Amino acid sequence: MAGLRLGPLLRYADGSDATVWVETSRPCTAEVRCADGSGGTSRTFQVAGHHYALVPVTGLTPGTETAYEVFLDGTRVWPLPDDSAPSLPPSVIRTRATGDEVRVAFGSCRWAAPPSGEHDPAGPDALDSLAERIAADPPGERPDVLLLLGDQVYADETSDATRRRLGARRDLAEPPGAEVADYEEYTWLYYESWLDPQVRWLLSTVPSCMIFDDHDVIDDWNTSAAWLADMRVKPWWRERILSGLMSYWVHQHLGNLSPAALAADPLYAAVRAAPDGTDALRDFACRADADRASVRWSYRRDFGRVRLLMVDTRAARVLEEDERAMLDPGTAAWLREQALEERGSYDHLLVGTSLPWLLPHLVHDAETWNAALCRGERGARWARLGEKVRRAADLEHWAAFPGSFTALTELLAEVGTGAEAPASVLVLSGDVHHAYVAEPRWPAAAPDARVLQLTCSPVHNSVPLSIRAGFSFGWGAVARALGRRLARHGRCPRPVVDWRKTGGPWFGNQLMTLTLRGRSARLRLEQARAEGGLTTVEESDLTR
Numbered sequence: 001m002a003g004l005r006l007g008p009l010l011r012y013a014d015g016s017d018a019t020v021w022v023e024t025s026r027p028c029t030a031e032v033r034c035a036d037g038s039g040g041t042s043r044t045f046q047v048a049g050h051h052y053a054l055v056p057v058t059g060l061t062p063g064t065e066t067a068y069e070v071f072l073d074g075t076r077v078w079p080l081p082d083d084s085a086p087s088l089p090p091s092v093i094r095t096r097a098t099g100d101e102v103r104v105a106f107g108s109c110r111w112a113a114p115p116s117g118e119h120d121p122a123g124p125d126a127l128d129s130l131a132e133r134i135a136a137d138p139p140g141e142r143p144d145v146l147l148l149l150g151d152q153v154y155a156d157e158t159s160d161a162t163r164r165r166l167g168a169r170r171d172l173a174e175p176p177g178a179e180v181a182d183y184e185e186y187t188w189l190y191y192e193s194w195l196d197p198q199v200r201w202l203l204s205t206v207p208s209c210m211i212f213d214d215h216d217v218i219d220d221w222n223t224s225a226a227w228l229a230d231m232r233v234k235p236w237w238r239e240r241i242l243s244g245l246m247s248y249w250v251h252q253h254l255g256n257l258s259p260a261a262l263a264a265d266p267l268y269a270a271v272r273a274a275p276d277g278t279d280a281l282r283d284f285a286c287r288a289d290a291d292r293a294s295v296r297w298s299y300r301r302d303f304g305r306v307r308l309l310m311v312d313t314r315a316a317r318v319l320e321e322d323e324r325a326m327l328d329p330g331t332a333a334w335l336r337e338q339a340l341e342e343r344g345s346y347d348h349l350l351v352g353t354s355l356p357w358l359l360p361h362l363v364h365d366a367e368t369w370n371a372a373l374c375r376g377e378r379g380a381r382w383a384r385l386g387e388k389v390r391r392a393a394d395l396e397h398w399a400a401f402p403g404s405f406t407a408l409t410e411l412l413a414e415v416g417t418g419a420e421a422p423a424s425v426l427v428l429s430g431d432v433h434h435a436y437v438a439e440p441r442w443p444a445a446a447p448d449a450r451v452l453q454l455t456c457s458p459v460h461n462s463v464p465l466s467i468r469a470g471f472s473f474g475w476g477a478v479a480r481a482l483g484r485r486l487a488r489h490g491r492c493p494r495p496v497v498d499w500r501k502t503g504g505p506w507f508g509n510q511l512m513t514l515t516l517r518g519r520s521a522r523l524r525l526e527q528a529r530a531e532g533g534l535t536t537v538e539e540s541d542l543t544r
Helices: 126-136 160-169 183-194 199-203 225-232 239-258 259-263 266-273 278-290 329-340 361-374 378-393 402-415 465-474 478-490
Strands: 004-013 016-023 029-034 038-042 043-046 051-055 065-072 075-078 092-094 104-107 146-149 207-211 299-303 304-310 348-353 422-428 435-441 450-457 497-505 510-519 518-529 534-541
Touching: 004 065, 004 075, 004 092, 004 199, 004 207, 004 239, 016 239, 029 051, 029 266, 043 266, 043 278, 051 239, 051 259, 104 304, 126 199, 126 510, 126 518, 146 304, 160 183, 183 199, 183 239, 207 239, 225 239, 239 278, 266 278, 304 329, 329 348, 329 402, 348 378, 348 478, 361 378, 361 402, 361 465, 361 478, 378 510, 402 422, 450 497, 465 478, 465 497, 497 518, 497 534
Parallel strands: 104 146, 146 207, 304 348, 348 422, 422 450
Antiparallel strands: 004 016, 016 051, 029 038, 029 065, 038 051, 043 051, 065 075, 065 092, 104 510, 299 304, 435 450, 435 497, 510 518, 518 534
């Protein structure tokens, strides 16, 4: 009999359609049955000895909530039996009606929490806390979508439990040591992260959108051409990158797509049609690794009059120093097209990018200075030093790709200007293990829309004292003066826009939530507390 190994995850959800992702113990037919009579079925597909299904749910009524169950070959496997799971409410699918307000919760950097009762060095998990709050009041407020902006798993920073499993499988004295090496070991990270009982239930009842960041593969993934060349000579790297892309496609990317996009996806069709889809998916991962333009991980979602553009800022990079860009030409063109298409049809544009667009001024100037050194602005000796500093200090955000920073800044201003401008243009980011709000100040006429950088991380990870001190200092006047000296040394032009911090920095395990109603936008920042629950530390209106 087939069993449920992982999931269900409620992924895409619209007015009348949804998708539910599961991993099963053997080949079977997965079925979702909703209390209102809607539902759907899908046969599992196989990758590397694992069996998955993404079940399309149709016939839902807009503006309603319906509980659902999961069946495998006709046997109910979700909800779990009462004796094997904590008491939690039924999983539901909530559909939006036209004109409903939209709640978007977001964050990044979630290191898997240890089992209940064990010491947690990272502190309370914000997703656990969110799950507990929703479970305590099922009819109450909950996000319409949860955006996970990178580092959903940590392939290079494994837990003690995962290290023990790795050590029982291979010699950890041989590279890559206690990091994951292949697809099978990647699945252990997802089990550890998504089988947490509260998080498992949360992901079964709140739709989610995801995009990777570096730790989903390795720290500072695709920092530079020199970094990539060094990695490609390591004997374990090829299996790591292919497994990372394959496991991301299965566990995260598929669920980002709408049913229509899935139906038109040739890779999804090929993997489902094959008795074993491993070779087809591996060939795809090989092409994606060799040619960044062969795949687009970025995607668009619309929630009524809210448009979300989730942007890949890792695999889409152009790394050659003389052409260095955060986005390859195809992805950059896609972002521009999606942002400008029918601007009058949306009131809010959300740009999800794991890496912040606006950073503390010292960090921004250090990254532009470093980019100038690495491309040879001060000669070969400085270029060699610049590459060492780039890797040691993680200088690889938007500011480290100056042309891309300028292009994004100009696009956001263009989107936000004119009669069809939305009320807000909000850049949602994580990565830097703290939260803040930054607002650009334009040298000439400001856009009509409110343009803001909203940064929130971690969901669950440590925040070292060095990060607290460094990022607090980085916003100050002394740091800004130091940054300008670095920029002058690198012969860097002034940024096309200035900005100021209008909120934060806040440190802790946290989530931001946007409530978007008509042309108004409201922000709430909440932190997980050791005694349980989420505490609001900031709440403000974002639109003029």
